[in-house]
Amino acid sequence: MDFTSPEFWIAIGQIIVIDILLGGDNAVVIALASRRLPQAQRQQAIFWGMFGAVALRVVLIFFALQLLRVPFLKLVGGLLLLWIGVKLLLPQEEGSGHDIDASTHLVGAIKTIILADAVMSLDNVIAIAAAAKDHVGLVVFGLLVSVPIIVWGSRFVLTLMDRFPIVIVGGAALLGWIAGDMIAHDIAIKAHVAELLPGPWTWAAPVAGALLVVVIGKIVAARRPAPVVPAEPVDLARRDGE
């Protein structure tokens, strides 16, 4: 893959979309964890939280590139991406999600943020590694793009997802696509896949991945009861009788 090949530019596009999708709300999580701190410390916690988010991505991608050469780990990474893609399509269940502890101490908040950063970086890193297909330049590009998105992107990303819900479906399909591709390229099963899917059929794995994510996501979402639409618009200012 070099600058002139279409694959290179497709990978660039994929990486940008992945970074927007998986990094855009990192800042929101950081803001959430630090919201009980006094103003000055809050700035500090947000800075170190973002620094941690970027640093962890750099460290994790280094390990990811090594580990993905181990048999079956691409398979595991691909399955993880499939799951994340499906998760993206589902409405959130009541009572789900861990509670981010909005600590009142700087150290406590930073601890929470670093922990959340680690988990949030992981999916981003695996997805970048998968889309970059071991091309180190593309990996570095993926990391560079994720920095401004983490630091400044959250409002833009939330607006984008609000205005164009299709971005979410498209993003989920993209995650499925690169997941399928990554699974097919696992060292342990690569040879069998090449035998099973000769020539142009190599496209079958990513296409199947994309379809799988969208179909499963749609089916599961349809089975969940529709959220009750209140007659009055939601008003969070009214919650504790203020």
Add this chain to the structure above:
Amino acid sequence: MLTLLIAVDGSEYSDRAVDYVVRRAAGSREPVAAHLLNVQLPLAGVNVKLFISPESQQAYHRDEGLAILARPRERLAQAGIACEHHIGVGDPGQVIADYARSKGCAEVVMGTHGRGFLAGTVLGSVAQKVVHLAPVPVVLVK
């Protein structure tokens, strides 16, 4: 009683919308009452869905909303304008129009060209959507 819905987002443009209401109330024979509304964007990303409970998300929206509403509330109180404040979550254009309807407001007043220049240019403005959806006249303050 003239009841206005003022939609604010913390930008200087929405401050000007509040100023406009204050000026208008001063020159109006009919007493003016206001509903102040801030609309928070839903947190749609994967990380938020995976790691943060809906309760924490609401607490976050509430904190952010109250912070944005603080200055306009003070300004209206100084001017002696009766005001209720609200924090909505969702598509801003839609939520503002819903509030205008459910609170029976005579007009919507809002700033335009607010914060989020990039998002505004790429995605079109909230004001446009409110004009389209609201059942009452919309005053856009620049």
